[in-house]
């Protein structure tokens with residue numbers, strides 16, 4: 398299989414902990430192919446950088462040219478640029494690539510040299526050239542606190558100042574920003590990172606890990622973002638995965654005890670304890686970091702929602718009428734959802750009450766999609782809510798009424814966010830392209846489903862979207878335990894036979 402190619406344009410760190418060496422290890426270990434363009438050969442050790450040794454313009458250009466011919470990347474990570482000429486050369490190269498290549502590369506810039514412009518990593522002050530030429534070509538900038546302050550002049554003295562600084566950076570032309578929290582001292586016990594593309598904000602918080610081994614963490618983080626976005630992960634998912642990768646790397650670096658050392662560029666992060674918490678306004682983690690003035694603790698986080706009493710919900714048809722509910726319950730289905738997007742008013746209420754009654758009659762788990770008030774009123778087994786539905790729903794009322802709660806998620810970020818609510822199940826979708834609902838940009842694939850199942854071992858999981866009988870085996874092999882389907886039953890020649898066939902596949906896992 399062809400791997401996704403990622404370039405790193407950066408300086409060599411002879412200790413191997415940062416720079417191009419850290420980038421290559423990260424990109425490779427996260428499953429992409431790493432190509433390198435060396436800007437400088439630094440001589441450094443624990444005491445500091447002794448020499449920069451920028452490569453000549455010709456040497457820089459020849460590397461870019463050679464790789465352009467047959468190793469075009471999906472993403473490029475830029476680190477150390479040693480002087481103004483290098484900034485100009487790389488900017489011209491990127492402008493041309495973005496305009497003329499068939500697939501425009503996603504460019505991540507870790508402005509590692511900015512804080513020391515004219516100092517230990519650059520020959521002269523390169524900041525004005527970077528602002529003028531390079532930043533407008535950058536899709537994602539990953540500065541730390543010092544770099545933010547140097548570029549924007551905004552001092553990070555409260556959480557809102559991160560937003561303020563990011564807006565300034567986006568005005569300078571970058572597509573998105575991650576402000577890394579490692580050097581932000583607004584709170585001392587947590588490390589809070591902020592990501593925005595100007596339209597959406599993502600906040601993560603991890604317990605601060607006290608360590609002497611953080612050399613190379615900025616290079617590693619930016620390379621991880623480039624590798625993951627190059628592989629097709631959304632910004633928010635690359636963000637949380639990269640943060641987990643850094644946490645794993647700092648914890649895993651203990652073999653260098655006693656000296657200032659590099660973080661570990663390990664394998665794919667699949668341990669939930671390495672993942673940060675997603676900050677939401679009402680979550681306990683938000684209180685712990687004094688996140689927003691209006692954030693208030695919510696009781697909803699104190700205990701979980703009612704249990705579905707199994708970790709494998711089996712086949713889960715999602716249907717739009719009482720007639721389908723009755724037919725499939727008769728066929729032996731034990732978990733089913735009424736997803737009625739047509740009826741309203743009294744007709745809708747009648748559908749819901751009949752669906753609930755059928756569930757009781759057949760001793761099956763009937764979930765109601767969207768209409769949580771009517772689900773409570775008619776004593777449904779549970780409700781299923783999407784991400785947007787959650788904003789308006791009274792989760793405490795659903796919990797107090799004893800209803801189970803299922804929630805749709807689309808990737809790592811949303812899954813970790815929703816895990817805080819301890820719902821009765823977590824649905825992941827769409828696994829494959831589907832005709833039933835517009836899921837553009839949200840196709841997860843079996844590999845991501847597998848990663849998510851490995852990460853979340855505490856809440857039952859459901860896979861949905863484009864799952865046919867032929868694909869059921871590969872989905873069930875992820876360990877998901879429940880397959881939700883619409884058309885694989887409602888458009889089947891023999892739905893009853895398909896129910897039995899799906900159940901057979903699921904029973905083997």
Ligand SMILES: Cc1ncc(COP(=O)(O)OP(=O)(O)O)c(N)n1
Nearest residue numbers: 766781782783784805824859861881
């Ligand atoms: C099991 C299951 N998973 C996901 C969905 C989608 O729910 P939602 O995101 O609320 O979208 P709509 O179904 O309302 O269009 C689901 N219904 N069931």
Ligand SMILES: Cc1ncsc1CCOP(=O)(O)O
Nearest residue numbers: 826831833862863882883884
């Ligand atoms: C409701 C929903 N949510 C995510 S994908 C989807 C549709 C699944 O339908 P199908 O099984 O026909 O692909």
Ligand SMILES: [Mg+2]
Nearest residue numbers: 767782783786
């Ligand atoms: Mg919904």
